[in-house]
Amino acid sequence: MRRFAKENGLSLFFATIFLATLVGQSFAGQHNYNAEQAAHGQQTLSWWHYVATPSFGGAVMENWQSEFLQFSLFIAATIWLVQKGSNESKALGDAGLESDEQQQIGLRTPTRGPRWAKADDIRTRIYENSLLIVMTLIFFATWFGQSLNNWRVFNEEQATHDAGRVSWGRYLLDPDFWEKTLQNWQSEFLAVGTLVVFTIYLRQRGSPESKPVGAPHDETATSG
Amino acid sequence: MAGDVHPSRPVPDDPRFDRRCADSHSPSSRADVLRDEDRQVRTMFVLYSLFIVGGVVFFVSVGLTQQ
Numbered sequence: 256m257r258r259f260a261k262e263n264g265l266s267l268f269f270a271t272i273f274l275a276t277l278v279g280q281s282f283a284g285q286h287n288y289n290a291e292q293a294a295h296g297q298q299t300l301s302w303w304h305y306v307a308t309p310s311f312g313g314a315v316m317e318n319w320q321s322e323f324l325q326f327s328l329f330i331a332a333t334i335w336l337v338q339k340g341s342n343e344s345k346a347l348g349d350a351g352l353e354s355d356e357q358q359q360i361g362l363r364t365p366t367r368g369p370r371w372a373k374a375d376d377i378r379t380r381i382y383e384n385s386l387l388i389v390m391t392l393i394f395f396a397t398w399f400g401q402s403l404n405n406w407r408v409f410n411e412e413q414a415t416h417d418a419g420r421v422s423w424g425r426y427l428l429d430p431d432f433w434e435k436t437l438q439n440w441q442s443e444f445l446a447v448g449t450l451v452v453f454t455i456y457l458r459q460r461g462s463p464e465s466k467p468v469g470a471p472h473d474e475t476a477t478s479g
Numbered sequence: 480m481a482g483d484v485h486p487s488r489p490v491p492d493d494p495r496f497d498r499r500c501a502d503s504h505s506p507s508s509r510a511d512v513l514r515d516e517d518r519q520v521r522t523m524f525v526l527y528s529l530f531i532v533g534g535v536v537f538f539v540s541v542g543l544t545q546q
Contacts (some may be wrong), residue, residue: 308541311539316538319534393535396539397535400535402542402543407542
């Protein structure tokens with residue numbers, strides 16, 4: 256058990272703080288939601304009923320979608336684009352899909368390598384893009400989830416102001432949907448761009464997200 | 480066959496492989512170690528997949544439910 260925790264510490268750590276912050280968000284959201292309900296003389300909700308509201312669902316989904324968009328774009332962009340001096344970039348001459356030899360495909364796949372990498376057929380074409388495919392699918396699924404939940408919230412607000420309800424398709428064109436979407440995207444793009452650029456000059460000893468402390472600033476792709 | 484992790488996968492011979500495996504003297508114990516390693520990394524992959532699939536299914540269902 257101790258060995259399991261040690262060898263999976265990174266994913267266990269993030270799983271733990273993910274669940275803790277999600278639960279924290281739900282309780283804080285419930286209190287905020289109930290305070291507004293009470294201020295308008297409306298019924299308050301239990302925690303369980305609150306987590307099944309579009310208000311909570313929209314808040315969760317709009318953050319999830321932006322994170323998965325960020326990583327999908329980062330995975331795709333770093334195939335073709337490089338940044339001299341950055342630890343987050345490939346070496347300048349490696350831009351592109353790289354050779355089968357570099358990617359250990361077909362006969363070059365190690366004995367314990369994935370079977371679909373050894374196949375060197377359509378299965379390999381799928382498997383060699385599987386990370387980007389899955390991350391992009393999660394992005395679209397969560398963006399869809401955001402749109403549905405925020406559409407419900409939008410129509411509830413419309414109803415309280417005696418305004419007409421709108422269809423889901425109409426909501427996708429509404430500034431409310433795009434404000435909630437773009438406010439998340441811009442922060443992700445700034446954060447990932449900052450990581451790309453700051454790793455040129457700044458270091459964190461021991462982190463694979465940083466170059467070695469003594470690495471030259473113009474040296475690219477040299478994880479510590 | 481003793482020593483196989485999977486019927487189609489021979490006993491590994493990667494010199495960089497985990498020290499635990501190198502310390503295992505018999506083919507069957509090497510296979511046991513490999514199965515354990517596979518299971519460990521698969522556990523976290525399954526856990527995170529459950530987070531994602533569970534979350535998306537739950538919140539899309541909430542969004543689709545008529546209020």
